[in-house]
Amino acid sequence: MADTLDVSYDTRIPNNVGLGQDRKVLKALEKWHPGYIDWWNKLIPQNFQDSMVYLRTAVSVDPKGWAKFDYVKMPDYRWGVLLAPKVEDRLIPCGEHMGKPAWQEVPGEYRNMLKRLIVIQGDTEPGSVEQQRFLGLTAPSLYDLRNLFQVNVEEGRHLWAMVYLLQKYFGKDGREEADDLLRRSSGSEEAPRMLGAFNEETPDWLSFFMFTYFTDRDGKMQLESLAQSGFDPLSRTCRFMITEEAHHMFVGETGVGRVVQATLDAMNKAGITDPNNIGNVRDLGVIDLPTIQKKLNLHYTLSLDLFGQEVSTNAANAFNAGIKGRYMEHRIDDDHQLGDSVYNVSNIVDGKIVTQEVPALTAVNMRLRDDYVRDAAGGVGRWNKAIKKAGIDFELVVPHEAFHRQIGVFAAIKADPQGNIITEEEWQGSVDDWLPTKDDGAFVQSLMKPCYEPGKYASWIAAPKMGIDNQPGDFEYVQLHMA
Amino acid sequence: MSQMIDFRVDPASYRHWKVEYSGPVAILSMDVDENGGLFEGYELKLNSYDLGVDIELNDVVQRMRFEHPEVKVVVMRSGKDNVFCAGANIRMLGGAAHSHKVNFCKFTNETRNAFEAAEKDSGQQYIAAVKGACAGGGYELALACNHIMLTDDSTSAVGLPEVPLLAVLPGTGGLTRITDKRKMRRDLADIFCSIEEGVKGQRAKDWRLVDEVIPNSKFAETVEARAQEFAASSTKADVKTGIIFNPLERAVTEDAVSWSSVKVDIDRAGRKATFTLKGPDETAPVDMDAFQAQGDQAHLLRLCRDLEDAILHMRLNEMEVGLWVFRTEGDPTILAAHEALVAANSDHWLANEVRQYWKRTLKRLDVTSRSLVAFVEHGSCFVGVLAEILFSVDRTYMMDGEFEDDERPLATITLTEANFGPYPMGNDLTRLQTRFLGEPELVDTARAQIGEALDAETADKMGLVTIILDDIDWDDEVRIFMEERASFSPDAMTGLEANLRFAGPETMETRIFGRLTAWQNWIFNRPNAVGKDGALQRYGTGVRGDFDLERV
Numbered sequence A: 001m002a003d004t005l006d007v008s009y010d011t012r013i014p015n016n017v018g019l020g021q022d023r024k025v026l027k028a029l030e031k032w033h034p035g036y037i038d039w040w041n042k043l044i045p046q047n048f049q050d051s052m053v054y055l056r057t058a059v060s061v062d063p064k065g066w067a068k069f070d071y072v073k074m075p076d077y078r079w080g081v082l083l084a085p086k087v088e089d090r091l092i093p094c095g096e097h098m099g100k101p102a103w104q105e106v107p108g109e110y111r112n113m114l115k116r117l118i119v120i121q122g123d124t125e126p127g128s129v130e131q132q133r134f135l136g137l138t139a140p141s142l143y144d145l146r147n148l149f150q151v152n153v154e155e156g157r158h159l160w161a162m163v164y165l166l167q168k169y170f171g172k173d174g175r176e177e178a179d180d181l182l183r184r185s186s187g188s189e190e191a192p193r194m195l196g197a198f199n200e201e202t203p204d205w206l207s208f209f210m211f212t213y214f215t216d217r218d219g220k221m222q223l224e225s226l227a228q229s230g231f232d233p234l235s236r237t238c239r240f241m242i243t244e245e246a247h248h249m250f251v252g253e254t255g256v257g258r259v260v261q262a263t264l265d266a267m268n269k270a271g272i273t274d275p276n277n278i279g280n281v282r283d284l285g286v287i288d289l290p291t292i293q294k295k296l297n298l299h300y301t302l303s304l305d306l307f308g309q310e311v312s313t314n315a316a317n318a319f320n321a322g323i324k325g326r327y328m329e330h331r332i333d334d335d336h337q338l339g340d341s342v343y344n345v346s347n348i349v350d351g352k353i354v355t356q357e358v359p360a361l362t363a364v365n366m367r368l369r370d371d372y373v374r375d376a377a378g379g380v381g382r383w384n385k386a387i388k389k390a391g392i393d394f395e396l397v398v399p400h401e402a403f404h405r406q407i408g409v410f411a412a413i414k415a416d417p418q419g420n421i422i423t424e425e426e427w428q429g430s431v432d433d434w435l436p437t438k439d440d441g442a443f444v445q446s447l448m449k450p451c452y453e454p455g456k457y458a459s460w461i462a463a464p465k466m467g468i469d470n471q472p473g474d475f476e477y478v479q480l481h482m483a
Numbered sequence B: 001m002s003q004m005i006d007f008r009v010d011p012a013s014y015r016h017w018k019v020e021y022s023g024p025v026a027i028l029s030m031d032v033d034e035n036g037g038l039f040e041g042y043e044l045k046l047n048s049y050d051l052g053v054d055i056e057l058n059d060v061v062q063r064m065r066f067e068h069p070e071v072k073v074v075v076m077r078s079g080k081d082n083v084f085c086a087g088a089n090i091r092m093l094g095g096a097a098h099s100h101k102v103n104f105c106k107f108t109n110e111t112r113n114a115f116e117a118a119e120k121d122s123g124q125q126y127i128a129a130v131k132g133a134c135a136g137g138g139y140e141l142a143l144a145c146n147h148i149m150l151t152d153d154s155t156s157a158v159g160l161p162e163v164p165l166l167a168v169l170p171g172t173g174g175l176t177r178i179t180d181k182r183k184m185r186r187d188l189a190d191i192f193c194s195i196e197e198g199v200k201g202q203r204a205k206d207w208r209l210v211d212e213v214i215p216n217s218k219f220a221e222t223v224e225a226r227a228q229e230f231a232a233s234s235t236k237a238d239v240k241t242g243i244i245f246n247p248l249e250r251a252v253t254e255d256a257v258s259w260s261s262v263k264v265d266i267d268r269a270g271r272k273a274t275f276t277l278k279g280p281d282e283t284a285p286v287d288m289d290a291f292q293a294q295g296d297q298a299h300l301l302r303l304c305r306d307l308e309d310a311i312l313h314m315r316l317n318e319m320e321v322g323l324w325v326f327r328t329e330g331d332p333t334i335l336a337a338h339e340a341l342v343a344a345n346s347d348h349w350l351a352n353e354v355r356q357y358w359k360r361t362l363k364r365l366d367v368t369s370r371s372l373v374a375f376v377e378h379g380s381c382f383v384g385v386l387a388e389i390l391f392s393v394d395r396t397y398m399m400d401g402e403f404e405d406d407e408r409p410l411a412t413i414t415l416t417e418a419n420f421g422p423y424p425m426g427n428d429l430t431r432l433q434t435r436f437l438g439e440p441e442l443v444d445t446a447r448a449q450i451g452e453a454l455d456a457e458t459a460d461k462m463g464l465v466t467i468i469l470d471d472i473d474w475d476d477e478v479r480i481f482m483e484e485r486a487s488f489s490p491d492a493m494t495g496l497e498a499n500l501r502f503a504g505p506e507t508m509e510t511r512i513f514g515r516l517t518a519w520q521n522w523i524f525n526r527p528n529a530v531g532k533d534g535a536l537q538r539y540g541t542g543v544r545g546d547f548d549l550e551r552v
């Protein structure tokens, strides 16, 4: 029987969608499987493939107890197809079909739109694994190494989730798109990933933490809005992915927090109070706060770009069709159709940033970005609390939405982090104060030395407050295979 | 949209295109300025175009011929990263009056035809180097190129999404070229035209949508190599220097527009305009070197440029002027000498270009949706290429015999070799062949009279004119004709004329200007596209078009 809480292992592919009875899709997935394994094997350095990693594997989609932890070699990880439990009599939550029963099959008129959304989402999942492929070589601890791999295998599973939808619901085209998801690759000249942020490399661990905090959070927002889809299989898929995604953001938030903490501890120990005394702080083997701010600026702005144009026809079409909702659609108090309502978006008029009302339907992207900005503020606040507690006069701030943008209305101008429009010369004169420079990168890179001893951490990062799965501090999260 | 649209552009002020010349290869990059729209109310995002973008492209193509005859291969590419060209700007189309849309489509069609024919006519081959999304009018740009190269980055695709997205047709030749030129199977074409996202990679090649699919990492070098290869194997003669097209001078007054060799008098109350084309006063250049030294001031070239600008100006800016009267002034023998030089040197690059230019300009006249009439008056010079106008227009009136107080030489028509080959219509026949479809022997009769100054009676007998009128009848008859014409429905006139003008066989060109355009214009008038709940109006709002489901 399809649609159960427990995951069935009667096929090579763990699932709760009755794959064992769905010969057609099972065959397609099994055909795709070797390509996926091949992709994985070529990606992550061999000694990590052979290592035993303490990972969680989904055994159920019951929110109360869905995972079990155990050592596993990553290529043997049970990637599977898992959908959140079906909500009986679910209705389309928004758009022109609102209130009608949610679609269990793809509506023909929206086939292409749905397929495109799934392909774009699917393309980001392996993209980040590719970006992070070499980080294991410089892991600051086995704890962090394990977290990296956990994020990686789950992103791999997210790819599976999207591929399942493509193969089950989109026929021949879907199978081709599934193949192309393995053909594109991050930063490739041959066939790059579809979105810009997934073609930038993740050169060091601070970037990784920033990425999981800011960019995975974009992923979360996209999944949240797809979870509102009137196409029920997509909604259920995304609802389960959000459960996993929470851990990725946890890795990001605590990761940055621990980097900040190590810096604060070292500064206090050395009696340095001036956060801008960069040379002396760096001599302590930690990352100075201004450099952390610059990394934040970079990753935050790249992530804002992922929300696309502020005013977007595609987003309006998707919302009105009921195949993509807004963040927490069911909690929003309006008609969920946006017939006549308006929404404020930023625009540039005569060289000034102004706020303009546009039809809310066309501003769905902007609204999701606004929700994201609020959502992203929480962790930043907690980092600042730690800084304050340490008695250092410094505050991490997210830059203005106009700063350093490649996509949307702000792409046309240059602005400082406070959102003042500036000239190209002014930008050139100050950009090194706002975004990581080559030298900053080289410095951070110089700290990236592996620390593989259980319970030990690199100088620039503090130990976590708690272990994974309540394991003790010196737990061997990864049993490294030594060739 | 009441501002005047000017078709004259200066390359130094292009906003949307960049051309780099290097020997026999020119790189033509489309990099549309979002804020450079011709009108208010839309932004030209994603390399989408409006009439202003196309006016520049037309200028590029034209200058490529005359100013850069050394160029044998033109590579058309995008100056933007992720998009080749998204096609005509939808908001512009949604906001434009029907008449503007139609004129816009006509002009863009003419431009595409012009660079498509550049290989055959001038030995200049166009390669489309497609990287990024290439949709709708964007793919139609590529389709008009002689060779299409697509990168295989698993994202770049070619597509014609008009039907599913906008409920209109790929109307700039798209539907016609995929079947007639690229010879795509019709059932595959049916699929291709009903999917939004287009076709990428090897399938694009398998379906004959592109000529080559190239690995992304090798794309730039392969395009470069192909351009060099085509240039090396080109049969186009090497020409070192071209001539310069200097800014076109014209004077605009309330009811007249004057160029150096053309004057248009506008009678808005009578809804008619009179085009007066002036023959040369000066004797013909002695040879093509002398012609080239005169450059854009050589009379035949100057006249063609002026006439083309006049046609375009009047089409777009004087929509209610429904009748165009053509007359000429000048000495037929001097004009004949000018034309003879070009005819005798048809293998000279510049002579060839001048003739090809006239061919294109006469075709513009053929497809102009105005009632066209020619008056062959005393003192006129309807010789050769100008006589073609007589066979392009809907009717010809000729003065017969002496008129009182009229000292001008008697009206004559002189046929030359020009009327029997070098200026075919879109149906690939000459205008005389088309005229005499039922009596082909009359073409031979006419050919036997080459070089003769034919008077009204003879011309009438030969079937070259519609009506000959003497001094007593002329004024009244032409006045009544013009008043009658002005009283008819402009729509009925457009339909009538467009049908009567193109007898004979269908070609890709006639199918584009006839069949495809007519269907597109019908759809452009239907509520399913342009009604307030139609797909085109609703595009961008997120709400889909509301269709009347009746099949008509």
Ligand SMILES: [Fe+2]
Pocket (backbone or CB within 6 Å): A125, A154, A155, A158, A219, A245
């Ligand atoms: Fe993910």
Ligand SMILES: [Fe+2]
Pocket (backbone or CB within 6 Å): A155, A216, A219, A245, A248
């Ligand atoms: Fe994630």
